[in-house]
Amino acid sequence: MSQREGKVHTILRKIWKDRFGYVLLVPALIVFILFRTYPLVKAIIYSFYEVNPVGGDLYTGLTNYREMLSTPEFIGSIGVTFLFTIVTVPLMLVVALSLALACSYKPLRGKGFFKAIFFMPFILSWVVVGIIWKWYFSAKFGVVNIFLNTVGIPPQNWLVDTRLTLLCVIFVTLWKLSGLFMVIFAANLQMINPELYDAASIDGAGSLQKFRYVTIYQLMPAIVTSIILGTIFFFRTFTIIFIMTGGDPAGTTNLLAYYIYTLGLESFEFGYAFVGITFMFMVVSMILIFQIILTREKRAVTVYG
């Protein structure tokens, strides 16, 4: 017992000795806790309350949860969000990996130029991108229909047709973000030791086998990272929906982040919005825990946008 007390004592003494180091953390901790942690915790706690913005919140237990789970829009929104994420992640992997392989192909000239162009949409704002493509997909004057018309495909009602709108959102998401993932793959491709390919050749591997057993195998950590990063990115899609579709037609693009926003700041049903937020937080946490287990890394993926 006294030994343990002694240990606690040494730890406390070390913390006291390092107090200046902890002081340096304080400004960052204040900003992060007040403007990230606190809103999140508030949302989780008040998901059990009937929230009244003017004052006088009422504890209602699981009522919000029960009511949300019997709301068809919420269930539909979860469904659409998962569908969107599950379709977009593999498409993004294929597009980004192909672009990265093409841009890393030795005899090709202008690799840097192509890479720079492909990455560029990432630094544009979602608002600008959303507005451009909203116009492009508009039925009458949209460039997409004009272009399709010149190659003989009849015009489509892109943002009205329930079968097509989600596809438009997926397309624009890929347009905006593939470059980021391409850059991740390209950087990892460069780090593959060329001797591995020589060794594979000596063992008599063909180019397809080399691709599978050397390239893909060596890229595996980057692929896992990109899947997780992409899942988080696509899962939280908001602005493009706000600008391009408003969740329409018939809720087919009513992604969760957008639905929560409309619940909270358009209908002022904060309690319901917080149930949605708690759900989103749980999904994101599970993805992160999954990643930490999968890659056995202490750090989480660290890209934002």
Add this chain to the structure above:
Amino acid sequence: MASRFQRKVLPLIPLYILLIAIALLIIYPCVWMVLTPFKTSSEVWSTSLRSLIPRHFSWELYREVLEVATVPIWVYIKNSLVTSLGSVAINVTACILAAYALARRRLIGENLFILFFTAMMIIPQQVIAVPLYLVLNDMKLLDTYSGVILSLSAEGLSIVVLYRFFREIPQELIDAAKVDGATEFDIIRRIVIPLGWPAVTTVILLQFIASWNAFIIPLVSTISQEKYTLQVIMAYFSTSLYVKFRLIMAVGTIITIPSILIYVLTQRKIIEGMTAGALKE
């Protein structure tokens, strides 16, 4: 010579065509956005592909946006600049101090703090936006510059990028400075910041682009139109997309110029910073 052309260049042609097609798919919408305000209103509605390039360049609309008071564009430009630069100042200062402490001080709980900052970075802004509105309201920060700036400043990428860079600074330099009687702030100012300058500029640029492009945070934390940022006013206009189209594209161009300029000038830095966390070490 001909055989070399046939052997080396010819097989690459389909690949070039494909890559140029994709590059056009990316560049065309951007060029089109910049050119649209130069067109006459009838050209905007034209349905031929040739209408990309306006027949008679007219600066009329850009001048209208920038000079005439139909849209108080300078108010929004000022709001965007103040909030972006403010969040850069706060975020980068706080993150330099924290990253130095975590990278060089061997604090107890170092990993726990790193985990906290990365977790707070991964929690999407979209998730905390609605409660953030209530929190800002409680703090009387709703519809103020401080509210927008502080909410935008809580971005953890800066800490992660700086932390990795600061760990590589040789300990001997820091020890030598300590022997000479330098205080911790001297060490940060005279050694850590100069030696970590590449990382510091990277996080300044990334944080600027992130807050300049930020949408959901300024959307939920502003109420009156004279506090809107460029992104929010542009989204607000987009509800009447077909009426104000050329004007919206002019505002879009103005929004995009700083990001593109920064990207063209410092492209490698931006890409390296963005992939910092996604690389296998």
